[in-house]
Amino acid sequence: MRRRDLFFYVPVAVAGGFFAWFGLRTYNLRFRPRPEVGEPTWNDGPKVAVARLGELAVWQAKPFAYPLPLGELKAFLLRLPEAAPGGLSLEGEHYIAFSRICTHQGCTLNYVPDPEAASILYNFRYERPFLGCPCHFGAFDPLLGGKAVYGPPRFPLPRLRLEAEAGTLYATGHEVPLRPMEGA
Numbered sequence: 001m002r003r004r005d006l007f008f009y010v011p012v013a014v015a016g017g018f019f020a021w022f023g024l025r026t027y028n029l030r031f032r033p034r035p036e037v038g039e040p041t042w043n044d045g046p047k048v049a050v051a052r053l054g055e056l057a058v059w060q061a062k063p064f065a066y067p068l069p070l071g072e073l074k075a076f077l078l079r080l081p082e083a084a085p086g087g088l089s090l091e092g093e094h095y096i097a098f099s100r101i102c103t104h105q106g107c108t109l110n111y112v113p114d115p116e117a118a119s120i121l122y123n124f125r126y127e128r129p130f131l132g133c134p135c136h137f138g139a140f141d142p143l144l145g146g147k148a149v150y151g152p153p154r155f156p157l158p159r160l161r162l163e164a165e166a167g168t169l170y171a172t173g174h175e176v177p178l179r180p181m182e183g184a
Protein backbone atom coordinates (compact mmCIF):
# COMPACT_ATOMS: atom_id res chain seq x y z
CA MET A 1 0.00 0.00 0.00
CA ARG A 2 1.31 3.41 -0.92
CA ARG A 3 1.74 5.95 1.81
CA ARG A 4 -0.72 8.41 0.34
CA ASP A 5 -3.40 5.67 0.32
CA LEU A 6 -3.31 5.89 4.11
CA PHE A 7 -4.87 9.34 3.89
CA PHE A 8 -7.89 7.63 2.41
CA TYR A 9 -8.06 4.34 4.29
CA VAL A 10 -7.36 5.55 7.82
CA PRO A 11 -10.25 8.08 7.98
CA VAL A 12 -12.55 5.54 6.30
CA ALA A 13 -11.61 2.91 8.92
CA VAL A 14 -12.13 5.39 11.78
CA ALA A 15 -15.49 6.51 10.42
CA GLY A 16 -16.55 2.89 9.82
CA GLY A 17 -15.59 1.95 13.37
CA PHE A 18 -17.53 4.87 14.76
CA PHE A 19 -20.70 4.02 12.82
CA ALA A 20 -20.44 0.35 13.80
CA TRP A 21 -20.10 1.32 17.48
CA PHE A 22 -22.95 3.80 17.22
CA GLY A 23 -25.24 1.27 15.50
CA LEU A 24 -24.50 -1.41 18.07
CA ARG A 25 -25.10 1.02 20.91
CA THR A 26 -28.40 2.19 19.42
CA TYR A 27 -29.51 -1.40 18.95
CA ASN A 28 -28.61 -2.27 22.55
CA LEU A 29 -30.34 0.78 24.00
CA ARG A 30 -33.47 0.82 21.90
CA PHE A 31 -34.20 -2.50 20.27
CA ARG A 32 -32.45 -5.43 21.97
CA PRO A 33 -35.07 -7.26 24.04
CA ARG A 34 -34.42 -7.27 27.77
CA PRO A 35 -35.12 -10.37 29.89
CA GLU A 36 -38.65 -10.67 31.25
CA VAL A 37 -39.07 -11.04 35.00
CA GLY A 38 -40.48 -14.25 36.44
CA GLU A 39 -40.98 -15.54 39.94
CA PRO A 40 -37.82 -15.13 42.02
CA THR A 41 -35.60 -17.70 43.68
CA TRP A 42 -35.05 -16.53 47.24
CA ASN A 43 -32.06 -16.70 49.46
CA ASP A 44 -32.99 -16.64 53.17
CA GLY A 45 -31.68 -13.70 55.15
CA PRO A 46 -32.25 -11.77 58.34
CA LYS A 47 -35.75 -10.56 59.19
CA VAL A 48 -35.88 -6.78 59.06
CA ALA A 49 -38.95 -4.66 59.81
CA VAL A 50 -39.56 -2.25 56.94
CA ALA A 51 -42.97 -0.59 57.40
CA ARG A 52 -46.38 -0.93 58.94
CA LEU A 53 -49.17 -2.18 56.70
CA GLY A 54 -51.09 0.83 55.42
CA GLU A 55 -48.20 3.19 56.21
CA LEU A 56 -47.50 3.97 52.56
CA ALA A 57 -49.90 5.43 50.02
CA VAL A 58 -50.12 3.86 46.57
CA TRP A 59 -46.98 4.71 44.55
CA GLN A 60 -45.14 5.83 47.66
CA ALA A 61 -41.64 4.45 48.26
CA LYS A 62 -39.67 3.95 51.46
CA PRO A 63 -35.89 3.48 51.46
CA PHE A 64 -34.38 0.97 53.87
CA ALA A 65 -31.15 -0.93 54.39
CA TYR A 66 -31.00 -4.72 54.28
CA PRO A 67 -28.03 -6.38 56.02
CA LEU A 68 -25.93 -8.77 53.95
CA PRO A 69 -22.66 -10.50 54.77
CA LEU A 70 -20.87 -8.09 52.42
CA GLY A 71 -22.46 -4.96 53.94
CA GLU A 72 -25.77 -3.13 53.90
CA LEU A 73 -27.84 -3.33 50.73
CA LYS A 74 -29.71 -0.13 49.92
CA ALA A 75 -33.30 -1.01 49.05
CA PHE A 76 -36.72 0.44 48.35
CA LEU A 77 -40.11 -0.72 49.51
CA LEU A 78 -42.91 0.41 47.19
CA ARG A 79 -46.64 0.21 47.50
CA LEU A 80 -48.17 -0.54 44.10
CA PRO A 81 -51.67 -0.19 42.68
CA GLU A 82 -51.71 -3.88 41.68
CA ALA A 83 -49.81 -7.10 42.23
CA ALA A 84 -46.33 -7.47 40.69
CA PRO A 85 -44.19 -10.60 40.28
CA GLY A 86 -42.13 -11.23 43.40
CA GLY A 87 -44.20 -8.81 45.47
CA LEU A 88 -46.59 -9.35 48.37
CA SER A 89 -50.34 -8.73 48.21
CA LEU A 90 -52.33 -8.54 51.42
CA GLU A 91 -55.83 -7.34 52.11
CA GLY A 92 -55.96 -5.38 48.87
CA GLU A 93 -52.53 -3.77 49.41
CA HIS A 94 -49.67 -4.60 47.05
CA TYR A 95 -45.99 -4.23 47.92
CA ILE A 96 -42.65 -5.01 46.39
CA ALA A 97 -39.06 -4.41 47.50
CA PHE A 98 -35.98 -3.96 45.31
CA SER A 99 -32.27 -3.57 45.59
CA ARG A 100 -31.32 0.02 44.74
CA ILE A 101 -28.07 -1.05 43.09
CA CYS A 102 -28.27 -0.57 39.34
CA THR A 103 -27.59 -3.76 37.39
CA HIS A 104 -25.59 -1.80 34.81
CA GLN A 105 -22.61 -0.45 36.76
CA GLY A 106 -23.77 -0.35 40.36
CA CYS A 107 -24.95 3.22 40.91
CA THR A 108 -27.64 3.88 43.51
CA LEU A 109 -31.12 4.21 42.02
CA ASN A 110 -33.65 6.91 42.82
CA TYR A 111 -37.38 6.60 42.90
CA VAL A 112 -38.91 8.74 40.13
CA PRO A 113 -42.56 9.29 41.07
CA ASP A 114 -43.36 11.90 38.43
CA PRO A 115 -43.15 10.47 34.89
CA GLU A 116 -43.68 13.94 33.39
CA ALA A 117 -40.62 15.39 35.12
CA ALA A 118 -38.73 12.23 34.23
CA SER A 119 -39.43 12.72 30.54
CA ILE A 120 -37.27 15.87 30.70
CA LEU A 121 -34.62 14.59 33.07
CA TYR A 122 -34.26 11.12 31.54
CA ASN A 123 -35.37 11.89 27.99
CA PHE A 124 -37.69 8.94 28.55
CA ARG A 125 -41.47 9.15 28.57
CA TYR A 126 -43.10 6.42 30.64
CA GLU A 127 -46.66 5.88 31.71
CA ARG A 128 -45.98 5.40 35.43
CA PRO A 129 -43.39 5.95 38.17
CA PHE A 130 -40.15 4.00 37.91
CA LEU A 131 -36.77 3.49 39.52
CA GLY A 132 -34.16 5.55 37.70
CA CYS A 133 -30.40 5.57 37.64
CA PRO A 134 -28.66 8.98 37.78
CA CYS A 135 -25.44 7.67 36.18
CA HIS A 136 -26.55 6.68 32.67
CA PHE A 137 -30.32 7.18 32.99
CA GLY A 138 -31.38 3.56 33.08
CA ALA A 139 -34.96 2.85 34.19
CA PHE A 140 -36.67 -0.10 35.86
CA ASP A 141 -40.42 -0.76 36.10
CA PRO A 142 -41.70 -1.79 39.56
CA LEU A 143 -44.99 -3.14 38.18
CA LEU A 144 -43.05 -5.49 35.88
CA GLY A 145 -41.09 -6.87 38.83
CA GLY A 146 -38.13 -4.56 38.30
CA LYS A 147 -37.62 -5.23 34.59
CA ALA A 148 -35.11 -2.91 32.91
CA VAL A 149 -37.13 -0.79 30.49
CA TYR A 150 -34.75 1.93 29.30
CA GLY A 151 -31.10 2.82 28.98
CA PRO A 152 -28.00 0.66 29.32
CA PRO A 153 -29.17 -1.84 31.97
CA ARG A 154 -30.27 -5.20 30.58
CA PHE A 155 -30.98 -7.18 33.71
CA PRO A 156 -33.83 -6.60 36.16
CA LEU A 157 -33.42 -5.43 39.72
CA PRO A 158 -33.09 -8.13 42.36
CA ARG A 159 -36.11 -8.22 44.66
CA LEU A 160 -36.26 -8.69 48.39
CA ARG A 161 -38.71 -11.14 49.89
CA LEU A 162 -41.50 -9.53 51.89
CA GLU A 163 -43.53 -11.16 54.63
CA ALA A 164 -46.18 -9.69 56.93
CA GLU A 165 -46.69 -10.41 60.59
CA ALA A 166 -48.99 -8.64 63.05
CA GLY A 167 -49.45 -5.65 60.75
CA THR A 168 -45.74 -5.18 60.00
CA LEU A 169 -43.93 -5.80 56.72
CA TYR A 170 -40.59 -7.55 56.99
CA ALA A 171 -37.84 -8.16 54.45
CA THR A 172 -36.66 -11.75 54.99
CA GLY A 173 -34.31 -12.54 52.11
CA HIS A 174 -33.17 -11.52 48.67
CA GLU A 175 -33.43 -12.80 45.12
CA VAL A 176 -30.55 -14.71 43.57
CA PRO A 177 -28.50 -13.82 41.69
CA LEU A 178 -28.07 -10.54 43.52
CA ARG A 179 -26.92 -8.52 40.54
CA PRO A 180 -24.50 -6.89 40.14
CA MET A 181 -22.81 -8.17 43.33
CA GLU A 182 -23.32 -11.84 42.39
CA GLY A 183 -22.82 -11.35 38.66
CA ALA A 184 -25.25 -12.22 35.88
Ligand code: FES
Binding pocket: 102, 103, 104, 105, 106, 107, 133, 134, 135, 136, 137, 138, 151, 152, 153
Ligand atom coordinates in the same frame (compact mmCIF):
# COMPACT_ATOMS: atom_id res chain seq x y z
S1 FES B 1 -24.99 2.51 36.33
FE1 FES B 1 -27.14 2.67 36.14
S2 FES B 1 -27.48 3.07 34.06
FE2 FES B 1 -25.36 2.85 34.21
